[in-house]
Amino acid sequence: MEALVCRKLGDPTIQPDSSETTSLTVSKTHPIPKLNTPSSVLIRVKATSLNYANFLQILGKYQEKFDLPFVPGSDYSGIVQSVGPKVTKFKVGDPVCSFAGVGSFAQFIVADEKDLYGVPEGCDLVAAGALPVAYGTSHVALVHRANLKAGQVLLVLGAAGGVGLAAVQIGKVCGATVIAVARGAEKVNFLKSMGVDHVVDLKEGGVIESVKAFLKTRKLKGVDVLYDPVGGKLTKESMKLLNWGAQILVIGFASGEVPVIPANIALVKNWTIHGLYWGSYKVNNPSVLEDSLKELLSWLAKGLITVYISESYKVQQANLAFLDIRDRKVIGKVMITFDDPKAIASSRL
Ligand SMILES: NC(=O)c1ccc[n+]([C@@H]2O[C@H](COP(=O)([O-])OP(=O)(O)OC[C@H]3O[C@@H](n4cnc5c(N)ncnc54)[C@H](OP(=O)(O)O)[C@@H]3O)[C@@H](O)[C@H]2O)c1
Numbered sequence: 001m002e003a004l005v006c007r008k009l010g011d012p013t014i015q016p017d018s019s020e021t022t023s024l025t026v027s028k029t030h031p032i033p034k035l036n037t038p039s040s041v042l043i044r045v046k047a048t049s050l051n052y053a054n055f056l057q058i059l060g061k062y063q064e065k066f067d068l069p070f071v072p073g074s075d076y077s078g079i080v081q082s083v084g085p086k087v088t089k090f091k092v093g094d095p096v097c098s099f100a101g102v103g104s105f106a107q108f109i110v111a112d113e114k115d116l117y118g119v120p121e122g123c124d125l126v127a128a129g130a131l132p133v134a135y136g137t138s139h140v141a142l143v144h145r146a147n148l149k150a151g152q153v154l155l156v157l158g159a160a161g162g163v164g165l166a167a168v169q170i171g172k173v174c175g176a177t178v179i180a181v182a183r184g185a186e187k188v189n190f191l192k193s194m195g196v197d198h199v200v201d202l203k204e205g206g207v208i209e210s211v212k213a214f215l216k217t218r219k220l221k222g223v224d225v226l227y228d229p230v231g232g233k234l235t236k237e238s239m240k241l242l243n244w245g246a247q248i249l250v251i252g253f254a255s256g257e258v259p260v261i262p263a264n265i266a267l268v269k270n271w272t273i274h275g276l277y278w279g280s281y282k283v284n285n286p287s288v289l290e291d292s293l294k295e296l297l298s299w300l301a302k303g304l305i306t307v308y309i310s311e312s313y314k315v316q317q318a319n320l321a322f323l324d325i326r327d328r329k330v331i332g333k334v335m336i337t338f339d340d341p342k343a344i345a346s347s348r349l
Pocket of ligand 1: 051133134158159163164187230250251254277278328
């Protein structure tokens with residue numbers, strides 16, 4: 001099978017196989033994984049999403065390290081190809097989605113049936129491959145951890161990126177007033193088209209003045225929930241907008257800078273700071289993650305959320321997908337597909 005293999009840690013934006021310095025190679029003869037337990041399922045991967053974490057994993061800068069060589073890739077969708085003798089929930093031909101620590105940038109992957117989710121009728125299969133990590137993270141953060149309520153004010157940093165755009169949409173489903181922060185006219189116009197209440201364009205100036213002016217027009221005091229996948233200076237500025245009793249969701253550090261949240265101010269203002277590592281729920285509290293993904297798939301089927309895919313690439317073009325992430329070009333998600341995305345969208349076999 002075709003698979004993207006990381007043979008040494010390094011820059012994934014270099015064309016695979018282009019020179020000695022490349023970290024990624026496309027293998028056309030990678031072995032198809034075998035069913036390894038009676039309850040395992042072999043899936044023909046149709047679409048798999050790129051997450052910022054995949055970029056960090058290949059660079060060797062992620063919190064979890066993997067033995068070389070490894071096939072990167074975490075969330076995916078596809079079609080059941082074969083099933084072990086004890087599998088009861090799925091049959092050959094079923095559309096499914098899931099996520100793994102590594103291994104989805106390949107034509108086939110094996111998963112236990114308990115880790116698979118059926119993709120409901122009416123869902124775009126490519127979209128389902130982008131759902132688990134980005135939407136799962138934002139849903140667990142906003143719904144499970146922050147218990148976001150209608151009428152609360154949600155401030156989303158990195159709002160046009162993978163987890164950010166998911167947070168924006170989930171915030172709207174919860175009935176929150178959503179303020180989005182992004183850089184550049186294309187992202188800002190896109191976010192406005194998504195029905196966001198206010199968008200801050202970082203190219204035009206800082207967050208504080210823009211958000212304060214908006215809050216004034218709505219007679220609102222401040223921000224109740226800060227969703228922060230960016231960190232650095234932006235977190236520092238955003239803290240000046242938080243209400244008494246606000247919640248801070250620490251999601252990631254796309255800026256490269258881990259922010260300092262002063263405990264003395266958290267004390268005086270009664271803030272709650274949630275550190276959230278979505279993947280660790282699989283080990284520590286799997287039912288939260290399962291319920292969350294089932295709810296998200298039902299929202300996708302009902303059209304309450306839409307996964308926006310800015311670009312789909314072939315596995316041979318993975319470096320271009322990583323370039324889009326590095327250069328902050330992505331709006332929503334960028335994908336690797338193993339078929340024509342239009343054909344995958346409606347495929348059931
Ligand atoms: N805690 C968890 O379980 C979890 C799960 C998933 C992701 N994450 C983390 O969340 C962060 C975002 O992930 P993602 O997949 O949404 O990434 P993404 O799609 O690349 O989005 C990141 C966004 O951050 C903004 N940004 C600000 N400064 C940046 C910089 N110096 N370089 C790159 N982007 C910058 C960009 O927005 P503008 O260009 O508009 O400013 C961009 O849209 C990452 O740190 C990732 O590791 C954490």
